[in-house]
Amino acid sequence: MSVEPLKKFGQHFLISREVAEFMVEAAGVTKDDTLLEIGPGRGMITNYLARRAGKLYFIEKDERLRGDLAFLLGNVHPIWGDAMYEAWPKDANKLVSNLPFNIASQVLFMIPEGMELAVLGVQKEVGEKMVAQPGESEYGRLSVAIQLLFKVEHLKNFPPSVFEPVPKVGLAVVRLKPLKRPENWPELEEFIRKIFCYPNKSVNNALKLAGYPEGLAETGGRKKVRNLTGTDVVRLVRQLHKST
Incomplete structure (x- = not known):
């Protein structure tokens, strides 16, 4: 009997073969790939990945799922633990996962720079924020940060019934x-977190409210924070260095 989803793990098990096939195709999986999947659940995507990849790791926190995942091929290497704390395999070149809803945003920032690509299932609203542009209603802290770290493509939406x-x-x-x-990524990340608390303020006012020196925004100080691009953020942090 299949394991029942637990709310504390943010579990919504994927039951759609269409989604699984779409994600595997979008990742261009071949036998040359070593893959990582986070939160395989009952193994809907895992099964397709294992058949196509040379090697597959998965990280799963819920050990109740051992029985559901016992059918997998010999090229699958389970890591039983929390993906937020377990070391990710260094030889994985692609990440393909329907991310658990409760950790999706955090996992995005853990993807290593050396990874070739990631194809991920996330909540629709998170996906919209990831690709939103300055001035759009969904644009905010997540949009700026993700677009500084990745080239992002929104591929397709699926209805809630796939879970x-x-x-x-x-x-x-x-x-x-x-x-x-960016070499100064921790500083940029902190700046984005602070300044985007005030999306509807002018940059000058938001800087003051966030505790930064007045006059930091040499140009564009009247622009609304919600209209700042990643390039604007990098420039502002550079000016912050000059003023200190």
């Missing part, structure tokens, strides 16, 4: 290709 139990939101499948991570 069991059926969640309130649908699924977005996105493809990420890592960019060269």
